[in-house]
Amino acid sequence: MTNSIGDVKKADVIFLTGSNTTENHPVMGAQIRQAVKNGTKLIVADPREIPLVRDAELFLQIKPGTSVALSNAMINVILEEGLENKEYIENNTEGFDQLKEVVAKYTPEAAAEICGVAAEDIRKAARLYGGAGVASILYCMGITQHHNGTENVMSLSNLALVTGNLGKEGSGVNPLRGQNNVQGACDMGALPNVFTGYQAVNNEAVIKKFEAAWEVELSNKPGKTVPEAIHAVEADEVKMLYIFGENPMVSDPDQHHVETALKKAFLVVQDIFLTETAELADVVLPAASYAEKDGTFSNTERRVQRVRKAVDAPGVAKPDWVIIMELMNRLGYNKVYNNIEEIHDEIRQVTPQYAGISYKRIESNGIQWPCPNEEHPGTPTLHVGKPSRGLGLFKPVEYVMSEELVSEEFPVIMTTGRILYHYHTRSMTNKTEGINKIAPDNFMEISGSLAESLDIADGEVVRVHSRRGHVEVAARVTDTIEDNVVFMPFHWADGANVLTNGDVLDKLSKTPGLKVTGVRIEKIS
């Protein structure tokens, strides 16, 4: 996030899209509700009538995957009605004329057609957002998990730039990070193209720096993303996968395809449970859980916070860092860390954003990076004054319909997500009885009229087909979803990700288009 979580209470208007916050980031969702009670106006754009719609001033039930059209039309109205921040555009941005040209054809009427909402509501949303003193955009996977996810994000950032809603307390463009330490994993360079702190692997100076710090030789050739690595196993280019704390058998799209790859490679899995993925492994390494080790996580507002050991790990399980270090040592790299703080200190030396964040300083309260030195208080809001790349560049984008959508054989759009009671692939949440009592089984939300037209009753088990395969699942009839859209959580194995598409990746971020899958629903008996 460019802002802090608490900043939601400082915004006059929040534009929330592609995030079911009260279920996926519940305590943040609660803070959005506190803000609304305090007078903040909330706009929700989502294919589902999520719980926060109750609190919204305006709800746009858009078709999945149509965010670009909506943002462009909102910019269109803002420019039409003179709600843009001329001074900000003049002083801080580049490429405004091209943007103007592209959004010109996205009239509210044209976008209304694409998004499946009323043109008047698009105008209202634009006026609310554009007319606000301090406006914030919050989004999550509903924006990024599309074949054009990066473009969705660009269109939102155009919207923010046009109105100058960036780099201020309470206003910015804020992705909510899903899992507890996605932010930290990215910061730490668990990405194929960057070292820690987003230092590029194809930059000679960066390579030199890390070669000196680690006393090794390094490759400057960017590596493979998770989906690319899985494809590469099939293509015989990758022979071994070492998976630490992930369960791609359930979390990744197109499960059958993932399974083939995992079976083919020499597979090492390091986890706390024998997950669906670990079951396929050649070697399984038992790890300590978060409650059994010391260290740090970085939350979605870039705050580095302490994790502390409370209990002992079972059996001979070890903290992941110990396992990885011992492997390093046996592979001939002899660096020994006596405790986790020594690793943290090494991170600080090679990562400018983390340089000032010592364990001592975060003993009671975490610090938000960038924090370049020990005197620095940390950074609650990014891009203050100006976007960090100097001038904010407008990147005009066009709406492109997902190929998943143009099919008569698979006429219904399936979208996926999480529910409040489960986490990712359930390997942690399904160990709690009460959770299983409330959310025992997979389900698929379907509108009353679609259910009726297919003669499906509430609770009836139906077969859902996509190009990749089929699953059987209980239908949950609801009035919170549109007629040609169904929703399935992805927590269950043999569920949503059997159907999703792993081939169509966003060109830039390589994120799979999980939020839009063409499906056909079949009554079983």
Place this chain on the structure above:
Amino acid sequence: MITLTINGLEVQVEEGTTILQAAKKIGIDIPTFCHDPRLVPHGSCRICVVEVEGARNLQASCTTPAAQGMKVTTESDVVVESRKGVLDLILANHPLDCLTCQKAGRCTLQDLCYRYDIKESSFEGERKEYEIDDSNPFYYSDQSKCILCGKCVYVCSQLQGTEAIGFAERGFTTHIATPFDKGLEHSTCVSCGNCVAVCPVGALVPKSKTKFRYWETKPVRTTCSYCGVGCQMDLLVKDNKIVEVLPADGPSNHGLLCVKGRFAYNFVGHPDRLKTPLIRKDGELVEASWDEAYDLIVSKVNEIKGEFGPDAIAGFSSARGLNEENYLMQKLMRGVIGTNNIDHCARL
């Protein structure tokens, strides 16, 4: 700034500060039942009264603003008498089953009865009788113990924003309930437990699998391992086991948690946890030693690297792992194995 004296000590505070806050600033403890700094002050319990020189009545310190030159006494005889009166009234219809009450040791009523030497009520009060609502899987509501401080209702509406519970009926039978007393199971309650965390007595209590007393536990402050909000919480540990999780006042959660952080901690000590390394032999995963597992991995890495080069190996790191572990994982792949094939499921 305003200057006032509390128990003879001078204290400077900003305008708008309550007497309670001013006292806290200089380490003077005034008891409260219904106060919570995050809520709109409602001042209903009167246990926090103090004597203000020149005022005709005792003042509720949680709602009375400090004023310039004010002279406050927090434990004078009249104050103590008044507090005893409040406790006496509460006890008139409170079951005295502290011996078996799960809240013992974390109960404000118990603590204050001890502090003010109240053994039993002087009233022959009628007892409240309610059926325990245990329909929620994570906590139960025993309204015979409720002291009507209102905190659960206001936390649910003002902070959690769910509005699942409210006051039902009036007078003696007033109690906390879901609309139409239909029970928690059939309410909009999302089991965040934020009401449970603020209940000063044993009326809202987590369902516990393990028997424990709060004084037997040790709190360990940590960060929730579920979503990216990064809530701060205390794991209560007894005999190497987490027996409860309590919300802490962290910068991103301000004392709130959700159902996952608060109640879904059973996985930590679960019997299904992996306890030893496993190696596939004849198609089956069988137990192995660390040495065997490491040796096998090392020989495979060397073999594949030798034959196909380092880019034939790929690592997936973890969005659930620690920063330090993610750092080490990419260092292993890049610095030791020699490939940039390292990623994690940021996109999923």
